[in-house]
Amino acid sequence: MLSHTTQGGVVELVLDQAPCNEIGTAMVEGLERFLGGLDLDATHTLILRSAARGGFSAGADLRELHAGLVARPAAEHEPALRAFLDRIHAVMDRLDTLPLTTVGVIHGVCFGGGFELALTCDVLIAEKSARFCFPELRLGIIPGFGGIPRLRRDLGNAVIRDLLLSGRSVGAKKAHQLGLVAHLVARGEGLAAARALAEQSGRFDPVARRAAKAFIKPLPRAELDREKELFLELARRPTLLAALTKFVESTDLRPYLP
Amino acid sequence: MAADTLPTLIKLAAARYGAEATKLGPDDDIFESLGIDSFQAVELISDLEDEFDVELPDYELQGVKTFSALAAKIDKRR
Numbered sequence: 001m002l003s004h005t006t007q008g009g010v011v012e013l014v015l016d017q018a019p020c021n022e023i024g025t026a027m028v029e030g031l032e033r034f035l036g037g038l039d040l041d042a043t044h045t046l047i048l049r050s051a052a053r054g055g056f057s058a059g060a061d062l063r064e065l066h067a068g069l070v071a072r073p074a075a076e077h078e079p080a081l082r083a084f085l086d087r088i089h090a091v092m093d094r095l096d097t098l099p100l101t102t103v104g105v106i107h108g109v110c111f112g113g114g115f116e117l118a119l120t121c122d123v124l125i126a127e128k129s130a131r132f133c134f135p136e137l138r139l140g141i142i143p144g145f146g147g148i149p150r151l152r153r154d155l156g157n158a159v160i161r162d163l164l165l166s167g168r169s170v171g172a173k174k175a176h177q178l179g180l181v182a183h184l185v186a187r188g189e190g191l192a193a194a195r196a197l198a199e200q201s202g203r204f205d206p207v208a209r210r211a212a213k214a215f216i217k218p219l220p221r222a223e224l225d226r227e228k229e230l231f232l233e234l235a236r237r238p239t240l241l242a243a244l245t246k247f248v249e250s251t252d253l254r255p256y257l258p
Numbered sequence: 259m260a261a262d263t264l265p266t267l268i269k270l271a272a273a274r275y276g277a278e279a280t281k282l283g284p285d286d287d288i289f290e291s292l293g294i295d296s297f298q299a300v301e302l303i304s305d306l307e308d309e310f311d312v313e314l315p316d317y318e319l320q321g322v323k324t325f326s327a328l329a330a331k332i333d334k335r336r
Contacts, residue, residue: 020297054297109300128308129301133316168315171304 002030009044010198012191020054023088023113023145024061031091038098044206045101045198048121049191055108056130057117060145066244078236085144085228088113092146095120097219099210101201105190106130106181111169116147119154122213123197126172126181127190133169139247140239144231149223155179260336263310264329270309271302271325284326312336 001017013034015021038046050056069077095102095117104121111133118124118132136143142164151160159178163170176184185193201209234240264284272279275292282291289299303314306328312335322328 054295055300058297109297129304131300131304166315166317168317169300169303170313171307173304173308174313 001026002034004034006039006043008199009042009202010047010195011038011043011045012047012049014049014051015057016051018052019058020052020109021050021057021114022061022064023057023059023117024064025084027061028084028087028091031095032087035091035094040099043100044202044209045103046098047103047105047191047194047198048095048117049105049194050107053108055114056104056106056110057114058109059112059114059135062139062244062247066241066248069241069244078232081235082228082232085231088145089224089228092116092120093219093224096146096150096217097214099213101198101209101213103194103197105194106132106172107187107190109133112136112143113145113147116143116145116150119147119150122217123182124175124180125183125185125190125193125197126175127185127187128172129187130172130175130181131169132163132175132180133167134163135167137164137167139243140237141234142227142231144228144235146224146227148227149220151180152223153217153220260333263333263336264326266309267306267329267332268325270305274302274305282325284329285324287323288325288328289323306332310336 002013002015004011004013017027021027068080072080101123102121104118104124106118106124107127107129108131110118110130112135115132115134134143134147142148148160148164155178162168170178172181172184175181183193268282269279271277271288271292272282275294275298277292294302303319307314310332312332314331314335318331319328322331
């Protein structure tokens with residue numbers, strides 16, 4: 001599901017969980033294991049990419065979330081959600097602040113929690129097939145993995161309002177115009193572009209590289225904490241479970257199309 | 259509708275997903291005739307945005323099933 005290789009100070013982390021790298025307990029555990037074993041002294045760049053045909057990640061594992069809620073009495077929903085959010089936030093925060101250059105290579109769908117994972121990267125390289133979307137309001141919630149604070153750190157509030165309140169997806173070209181994506185490349189060229197960037201970043205003095213990143217990319221701590229609480233406030237209403245039930249029971253062939 | 263929108267759309271979709279353009283009609287269901295899944299449909303939207311230099315908000319495509327309906331939506335953004 002998660003695999004990685006290391007060569008010349010560059011770690012390539014590959015997400016490969018069918019159908020499209022949904023983020024649930026297994027993915028979080030995989031990321032925790034990866035981060036726990038990362039040799040920071042021997043690494044200068046992390047490349048994060050997906051081997052799934054459909055894209056980078058379709059977002060949170062809604063089927064697992066639904067199953068977890070229906071298996072528990074209502075009184076246990078919030079503690080269970082909070083425990084999961086704490087874990088995923090810790091993983092995202094760690095990825096966000098790694099003293100490495102982190103490069104996300106995006107193709108196909110990059111939706112919801114997958115978009116939030118991508119936003120932890122320092123630099124995003126998007127192939128022309130990439131599409132970014134925050135569909136969470138359709139479920140009666142907001143993005144809960146730190147996406148809004150990270151996007152606000154990187155882009156203007158007006159862009160976030162459009163994405164969030166319309167739920168629309170934007171293509172790689174638009175994302176590049178908005179400044180969300182640093183490099184726009186042809187289909188299948190994302191990894192080569194990331195490797196070239198990694199090689200270049202590896203030439204820099206490591207102390208200066210780490211200082212530059214820490215200076216320019218502070219963690220929006222207060223907003224991340226507030227986002228978690230707002231997510232839980234919204235999730236405790238029956239709206240979420242009703243929307244999830246509709247999703248898992250749907251026979252629509254287009255569940256990822258808004 | 260612009261004269262070239264529908265034929266260009268069909269030609270592009272056919273080429274992308276290995277269908278024969280001559281066997282695709284304006285009123286055919288896009289998913290069924292191309293045999294594509296939701297992920298491929300998302301890709302197709304990006305292809306169309308690039309080809310026609312438009313933005314196609316998802317909410318404007320709700321309920322769009324046929325090539326002709328999709329071509330009409332594209333034209334409104336051209």
